[in-house]
Amino acid sequence: MTDTDFETTADLVEVTTTAGRVRGRWRPTTGGRGNPRSAAFLGIPFAEAPVGELRFQAPVPKAPWEGVRDALEFAATAQRGDPGVTLIPEPSVEGESTLNVNVFTPSPARPEQGTGLPVLVWIHGGGYFAGSPASVWYDGRNFNRDDVVTVSISYRLGFDGFGWIEDAPSNRGVRDWLLALEWVQQNIAAFGGDPSRVTIAGQSAGGGAVLTLLGMEKAQHLFHGVYSISGALADVAATRAETFGRGLATAGGVEPTVAGFSSLSEERILELQKKATQLGPSSVGTMIEEGLPLGPRIDGDLLPRSTREALAAGVGADKPLVLGATDDEFTMVFSDAAKKLRWVPRSLLLGKLGLPKAARRAYLAANADVTGLGNARVAGRLLTDRMFRSALLKVVADRGAAPTWVYRFSWPSGRFGFAEHCLDVPFFFDCLDGPAIEPLAGPNPPQQLADEVHGAAVAFVTGGDPGWPRHEGGAGIVRVYDVPTRDVRDAYASVRPLLGESS
Template identity: 75%
Template sequence: MESTQTSSTDPGIVVDHPEVRIAEGVVCGRWRDTTAPGSGARGNLRSAAFLGIPFAEAPVGELRFAAPEPKRPWQGVFDAAAFGPTAQRGDPGVTLIPEPSVPGESTLNVNVYTPSPVAAVPGTGLPVLVYIHGGGYFAGSPASPWYDGRNFTRDGVVTVTISYRLGFDGFGWIEDAPSNRGVRDWLLALEWVQRNIAAFGGDPSRVTISGQSAGGGAVLTLLGMEQAQHLFHGVYAISGALGDVTAAKSEAFGRDLAAQAGVEPTRAGWAALSEEQVLVLQKKATELGPDALNEIVDGGLPLGPAIDGDLILRPTPESLRAGVGSDKPLVLGATDDEFTMAMADAGKAMAFVPKRLLLGKLGVPKDVQKEYLAANADVVAKGKARLAGRVLTDRMFRVAILKIVQDRGSAPTWVYRFAWPSGHFGFAEHCLDVPFFFDCLDGPAMEPLAGPNPPQALADEVHAAAVAFIVGGDPGWPRYDGTSRIARVYDTPSRDQADAYASVQPLRRA
């Protein structure tokens, strides 16, 4: 390696790989290339990556279905050269982002990317981004090459990606087990950041949490949790899908799944089943019919953060209305057509269905159907599959954005729309904005999602606004308020637009 650093274990020894001493022991990372600003090509800038650092003991054996237990200190040097095991097993076949599964037991780990792997003096550290992956709370992986923090580190931001337990292991109700185990994993990972990030050059008093889809829902959940407020200082929610599973629904699902498995709904009962058996049961129980997306919009997810009266005291909107998190700046938004891709094959089946009947089937009340069709005339002109996709997108994501803004009142909130149409699909689908946020258009598996030659200039804009927010608490466009309702519309060209969510307002008023 060209770059060297003094060993943290012996200052007199120079090593080829960066070493950092944290509370649990010494970790050894690797130097990495970043990308030259605006080029979309690897440059000569260097940063350090520390991968797979455990923040908790492996959740197996006696710790399976338990609250996460902080990682005990280790002797020697932990080699942080490769991603740690993931909670995701195999290929769930649902993610649009390359998110590899890594086998192994120690699934609760963090990845740290830093431009300066040298301990920071309090008050002088770099701002920190903590990213929580999506995947419907049952899939996803922090080992995605799209989540590599190299280009945030290029811009002076220490970046952390975290893993957490998924599906029933993370969120399923068990009679004598701690609730919301996946949420407890988020909290412990954020506590790890508070305790250790200064050793990597970061400032624990300048932490922004971000995530996409279920990860966006995760950071909104944390924003509404009293117990999490000291762990972060800003929130950037990308296509956030809130869980807010009711206690009754969570318990009913847990009891039903245990009955299907033929075990008692207790830790002892579930411990009799292997991880593979639980995954099979979970998959079967969560399979939905032909109206799957509409079922999710109407009934919510069966597994996800639950209102347990312990960690999550009330639905997140109620917490926001009560002022929880009102001191935290928030950026949130969505793509224009999150779910349209899922309706692509339904066009022929919808051909002879009247528009009003279609809207009713998709949950649009009769008294706003005419207004909604008029407000979305451009989408209506593109066919019923596009209209159906837009309705589901609005009901699941975009109406929620407007409600969250209203719930937060005068709290500092910025809104965006990602409207640039994919060169492959012809519309802005779910996950499309993620590589723009990370400025990784040179990453793998890009063309199937974004098409050939996605605009680097747009990635520069989206990424720069994210950096500005993480660094200074302002993404660079006007706050959203109830009068002008200005949002940033990301497209070619991008613009600040008044009443940018006007097409969603009929559903908001329904």
């Protein structure tokens, strides 16, 4: 028995892509306004399965198929099992064909030239080694309700996607993003979208991914706006990537080549990768200073220079950008250790997290809202600022006069009492009525705030302006999402003590 045995003909809808015909399913939207229904086409392959001889190679476009292909369920994901790190419900789906797109549309028909709907392409997060596009939170139904076609894409993760291998193409996960975006350019009109109005968006590693693409000269024709949520740039140095790859090969007892790594099972490489990337007390400082060892790397090809250098040189300056972060992205890291940290001298703690002595007094004064709440909250704010919020301000400065809007998500979770990592994602997708919200947001999160966050995203995707003033100068206007939401000048002033001459 197949999925279609449970459907009526009216529930199903078909679209012809460049590789063949696909069958999706109609579902209702929520919120009681706009388009009442959304068509979901799940698990459409944009590339051949990256296994066998294709495992460590650039992605190969999917070959055409005969007949109609069901696109009624999420396809295989690159994530295996439960990595135990994602705060968003991101299930793993077994299988080999992991390079897929999910398309959500209110109007699955090819429009007349130039009349298609704007398009949002979502890249999931997960530290470049975890995460899944098969999350119910990433369902585009309510963007469809508001006349935005939505696409979520998959990509290879961890060492398979980003690891250095002597004779393999670099940045294979990045190449997956590029091919998926090429697929959007070639096919989205068939789903009612306008390929000349594509906004790329993502959160955490996905937010870093869209910034990487913004600074990539070879990607400029593939999108027209960028929305970065808690963006975590990688920009792994070539030497660091090679050292990591050689170390993994040595640990696996193989040569650092395609043949060598191909002799190891997927499970074995995941085991070696996990061991090589485990974070302990001694490695936190390295992670803060250098970032994660697996992610987009400066390879002299796709990424000839760092993202910041590219942005400062004007790459992507013609494209509007919205970016922001939550107030306490990584404070949860210290929550379980709050009692122990009470007895650690604050100066020692701040030193371990890399705050120079000369900046400590000014930093603590600027963050008076958390200094009285204990060492765990102070450490969490500092880790957040060093990994996310200071980097955000540097990107804004690198962009100069390019059209840029900045926000802060400050509403404190009813579960944790602060605005933690991932909290803003269900507000962005307007899915507060969905599953697994309460463990992250607490009971009854404010729908009005979701209306504001989601509405600004729709306005940006549709018209290139989220609805508050651009960030101009060193102390520009910032949209602060809270109850009530407000626009504040220099709302990231508390981060400035971390920014030295090199910022």
